[in-house]
């Protein structure tokens with residue numbers, strides 16, 4: 227990795243390259259050992275150069291957005307975590323279209339939309355991710371999902387060789403799914419289209435959704451949101467509760483008492499605690515209902531690969 231660091235220094239200022247960076251500082255779960263390198267990238271040209279370097283050297287790498295759907299191994303990550311910032315935090319308005327950089331948080335986009343009297347993004351106001359991560363996951367809540375509002379996505383190919391754009395339809399959006407999960411392309415900018423509405427009415431809807439979220443979800447504990455995807459034929463939270471697992475604890479990881487769909491970090495949980503708990507939950511839910519739960523959280527670490535879907 228010393229060689230990669232040296233080569234990265236020809237692309238990025240040294241203060242944006244961090245070696246052995248604890249990933250627990252960059253994930254909402256507050257879990258995760260060190261990434262060999264954590265590199266902050268501020269422009270499309272830098273991103274392309276970094277991705278080309280990764281392709282030329284075969285170095286392992288991945289994007290991290292706001293780390294709100296990330297569970298990183300206690301051993302950390304043997305490769306380069308790439309974090310977008312700088313130019314990628316831009317936001318601008320043209321008519322009812324908002325153009326937003328990939329690192330901008332959904333809460334910021336929602337506040338901008340509200341200020342400008344644009345409705346349709348309220349669903350995303352309380353999802354604690356970045357626009358890039360939300361496109362990757364086709365994040366959604368309360369009846370809305372990114373798919374409904376995305377008009378155009380700008381990307382850089384996985385090997386850094388080209389920039390290209392896709393329409394919303396071309397993004398292959400499905401339930402917690404988009405085409406970038408398979409292609410490894412990096413989202414750089416997104417255009418969303420909303421509809422004109424009264425500012426006060428939009429603000430009121432955002433407030434109502436925040437109230438719902440705060441009263442139903444264990445937002446005071448570190449977590450990665452819903453741990454498992456919604457299976458066909460049921461809701462993960464209900465299946466977990468029916469299997470008698472509310473409050474089930476392994477080390478510092480617990481099935482939330484407030485919302486069984488969330489695994490929370492009740493204090494110094496390790497990734498191994500969470501994985502052990504997830505495996506037990508999956509087994510007991512299967513025995514109880516015949517339904518196999520699949521993780522929604524992205525699990526980072528070679529030793530857990532068989533558990534990722």
Ligand SMILES: Cc1cc2nc3c(=O)[nH]c(=O)nc-3n(C[C@H](O)[C@H](O)[C@H](O)COP(=O)(O)OP(=O)(O)OC[C@H]3O[C@@H](n4cnc5c(N)ncnc54)[C@H](O)[C@@H]3O)c2cc1C
Nearest residue numbers: 291292293294295355356358359360362365366367413451
């Ligand atoms: C309290 C809580 C509540 C939540 N509620 C919801 C909810 O209601 N609905 C919902 O859908 N999710 C929810 N989540 C999960 C999470 O916020 C979303 O999945 C979010 O979209 C992840 O965005 P992120 O920026 O944090 O991505 P990260 O967790 O950093 O990354 C997720 C994936 O996206 C990839 N990625 C990140 N940026 C880019 C990019 N620019 N280009 C390509 N790939 C990229 C990463 O490599 C990774 O594989 C919740 C999480 C928490 C902690």
